C-alpha cells in the first residue's frame with residue numbers, strides 16, 4: 001500500500017516500493033515503530049490510549065482521535081516511557097511542492113504500511129488510524145528520504161524526513177524564533193541537517209551501530225557510542241519536575257553556624273569551589289562541592305552555577321518564578337548530577353541540543 005503524490009494505490013498493490021527505516025533528523029536515533037514486544041503487548045486500539053489523559057477515549061470505541069499536538073509534546077508516557085521514540089512528525093516534500101511540516105502520529109508496525117501522519121502540524125493522532133486504513137485527506141503518507149543521494153524510485157512519490165515529536169520541542173529552544181523560524185526556512189534547514197549527518201554517518205540510525213541488540217542496547221555500550229541512554233524522553237523528564245517541586249518545599253534555610261570559613265571573601269570561596277568542581281565536572285566533584293557548601297555555608301555567585309548547570313539545556317529553571325527563596329544551591333547540584341549521569345532524560349537532552357546547535361551553526365554558515 002503506497003501513495004504516490006496525490007494518488008491512492010490499492011491495498012494489494014504489488015508495485016509499492018520497500019521503504020527505509022525512519023530516523024530522526026534531529027537526534028539521529030530511530031523512530032521506533034512499536035511492535036508487540038518490549039514496550040507493549042497490543043497495537044490496537046493504540047497503546048497511547050492507555051495513558052491517563054487519553055484513557056477517556058477508550059470508552060468511545062473510536063479507533064483514533066486527533067488531539068492538539070502540544071498534548072503529545074508535553075507527555076512523558078508514564079505507562080510506556082519508551083513510546084516517545086515512536087511519536088513523530090515529518091517534513092515532507094511532494095514532487096511539485098516545497099517541504100512542509102506535518103502533525104504527529106505514533107507509528108506502529110502493521111505489516112509494512114505505517115508511515116501516515118496528520119497533515120495539520122497542530123494535530124496529533126492518538127490510537128491507530130485503523131486496522132484496515134481508509135485513507136482520507138486529513139492524513140498523508142510519505143517515504144523516507146535519504147541524507148545522501150536520493151533513491152531513484154522515490155521520484156514522483158511524497159518523501160521526507162521524520163523527527164521525534166519531542167526533538168521538535170527541543171529545536172524550538174535552540175533556534176532564535178523557534179520552530180516558527182525553522183518552518184519558514186525548511187529547505188535551508190533540511191540542507192544543513194543533511195550536511196551534519198553526512199559528516200556524522202556512524203551516528204545516524206541504529207543500522208550503523210554495527211550489531212543489533214535484543215530489547216535495546218546496554219547502557220554501557222550506548223554511553224560509549226552516544227554518551228547517554230538514548231531511550232530516555234529528552235523533552236519531558238519527571239525527575240527534573242520532581243526536584244524543582246522538592247526545592248520549593250524545602251526552601252533555603254538560614255544558617256546558624258558560625259565559623260571562620262563563613263568570613264571568607266566571595267572571590268576566594270569561588271576560586272576554591274572552581275578548583276573542587278571544574279566546568280567539566282564528574283559525579284564525584286558534585287559530591288565534594290555539596291559537602292563543602294554544607295560545611296561552610298557559602299553562597300556561590302550566579303556565574304559559578306550558570307557555567308555548570310546549563311540553562312540552555314535545563315530550560316525548566318527559566319520557568320521558575322519564585323517570590324519565596326528556594327534552595328537554589330541544592331537544586332542546581334541535583335540537576336547537575338542528572339545532566340551528566342548518562343541515565344536521565346536530561347543527559348539525552350544535552351546530547352540532542354548539542355546536535356541541533358551544530359546543525360544551527362551549519363545553517364547560518366550556508367549560503368541562502
Ligand SMILES: [Zn+2]
Pocket residue numbers: 024025026027028029163164167
Ligand atoms: Zn529525535
